[in-house]
Amino acid sequence: MIQEIEKLRKQKDVMQRRIEFCRDKEAIEIVKRLNHLSFYYKEFTVDDIRSCTKLLSKNFRIKCSGDFTNVYKARINQTTVADKLYEVLEEEFCSKVNILGSVQHPHLVAMLGFCTDLKCIVFEYIHGGCLRNVLFTNHWKKSLKLLDLFEY
Incomplete structure (x- = not known):
């Protein structure tokens, strides 16, 4: 049972890193799009x-x-x-x-x-x-x- 808990914790850590990577990638894409926009007044x-x-x-x-x-x-x-x-x-x-x-x-x-x-x-x-x-x-x-x- 302890081994299963450890396995689940590792899977949770991997999933959290994947989520952070996707968020960072999405933020980078948003910044790239904003840099191409010109500001209108x-x-x-x-x-x-x-x-x-x-x-x-x-x-x-x-x-x-x-x-x-x-x-x-x-x-x-x-x-x-x-x-x-x-x-x-x-x-x-x-x-x-x-x-x-x-x-x-x-x-x-x-x-x-x-x-x-x-x-x-x-x-x-x-x-x-x-x-x-x-x-x-x-x-x-x-x-x-x-x-x-x-x-x-």
Whole structure:
């Protein structure tokens, strides 16, 4: 009886390894299929952008330093987003959309869609303010503190 139990345990181990192999093989096939797909982004209409920003209201404009005064905080499909309007030629805007659409990285803000008529790109919204403010304000404060340490 003990020999039969051992035999069944070995069979169970073999079957578990086969199941794991099949799962790994299936996962590899899924990844291969996903790599061949290109990512498509939603093309929003002018009405979509204007309705989510209340007709591009100043109340929804994100205040940042520098030239970035054309960014609006909005809600699309119960998701908070940042709509950035560009004042560029249509060809330049299309190339921006193509470039930003092809770049994906966990440390970059993701593009969710665009509106060609308004020349607007919809990005995920990151809480905590403008990246420029975070980088330069904190950077200069830290630099000044370091300089204070090295004064004679």
